Amino acid sequence: MTNGGDLESYEGPEKYKNPPLPTICVPTTAGTGSETTAMTVITVKSRNYKMTILGKSMLPSVALLDPSIFSKMPPFIAASTGMDALTHAIESYINLASNSFTNAFAVEAIRLIGKYLRHFVAQASDLEAATGMLVASNLAGIAFDISRLGNCHAMAHPLGGFFDVPHGVANSILLPHVMKFNMLADQGKYKVIAQLLGEDVSRMTDLEAAPLAVEAVEKLSRDIGIPENLGLYGVTEDKIPEMSKDAMLSGNIKINPRVTKIADIEALYRAALK
Numbered sequence: 001m002t003n004g005g006d007l008e009s010y011e012g013p014e015k016y017k018n019p020p021l022p023t024i025c026v027p028t029t030a031g032t033g034s035e036t037t038a039m040t041v042i043t044v045k046s047r048n049y050k051m052t053i054l055g056k057s058m059l060p061s062v063a064l065l066d067p068s069i070f071s072k073m074p075p076f077i078a079a080s081t082g083m084d085a086l087t088h089a090i091e092s093y094i095n096l097a098s099n100s101f102t103n104a105f106a107v108e109a110i111r112l113i114g115k116y117l118r119h120f121v122a123q124a125s126d127l128e129a130a131t132g133m134l135v136a137s138n139l140a141g142i143a144f145d146i147s148r149l150g151n152c153h154a155m156a157h158p159l160g161g162f163f164d165v166p167h168g169v170a171n172s173i174l175l176p177h178v179m180k181f182n183m184l185a186d187q188g189k190y191k192v193i194a195q196l197l198g199e200d201v202s203r204m205t206d207l208e209a210a211p212l213a214v215e216a217v218e219k220l221s222r223d224i225g226i227p228e229n230l231g232l233y234g235v236t237e238d239k240i241p242e243m244s245k246d247a248m249l250s251g252n253i254k255i256n257p258r259v260t261k262i263a264d265i266e267a268l269y270r271a272a273l274k
């Protein structure tokens, strides 16, 4: 509205001169956290690509969180968008750019999602569960707006671009695989995630408890009806090299807690395929 030109010329950080108009955002899913982030993701159909536009002045002026808006949300939308919020919180918590401030938001988001996502999927009109999820997605948004994300989001965007896999579904299917890959980097944080998601890890060492974080995420996904693999969405092996190249362009790869090469991304896509 204030800068002209076409949308693709805004791709990347701070690619515009004039500040945008003020925005008042009302989230209609408990997932993206967009109401509190300074970025937007747009699908460019002509190149099967999801581009990111970001700029500090894009941060919404006001966010209105109204949980009653979710009362008629279909369970699968509640499930997949809720898993997107969980992915934001976990990736923000374990990545290299995390700090005590972002961790405080991310940890509380994981706890709320562990407590409320199942109830929310069962009954989106349950105001306590809806409020819990809405606050969780907002907190996760605050965390990742500062710390950014990791391999999971880098890999989810090409799946949306090439195969129209919904963002939340792509993240939900990839998350356990990426978590297994990253477990090497910080077992202490994995133990915290396991505990926040309801696992009893009190008598375990970090090393013993870490795999339970992945199991807890898998259990949650299963319980709320997330499909188990990407093959169910028509994703085919022949596109893995191209998708992996696109994923490597994401800035999220560089802050992923375990050093990641293109061969790792290809292997992660393959693992999630069936």
Ligand SMILES: [Fe+2]
Pocket: 032, 084, 085, 087, 088, 153, 167, 171
């Ligand atoms: Fe996301």
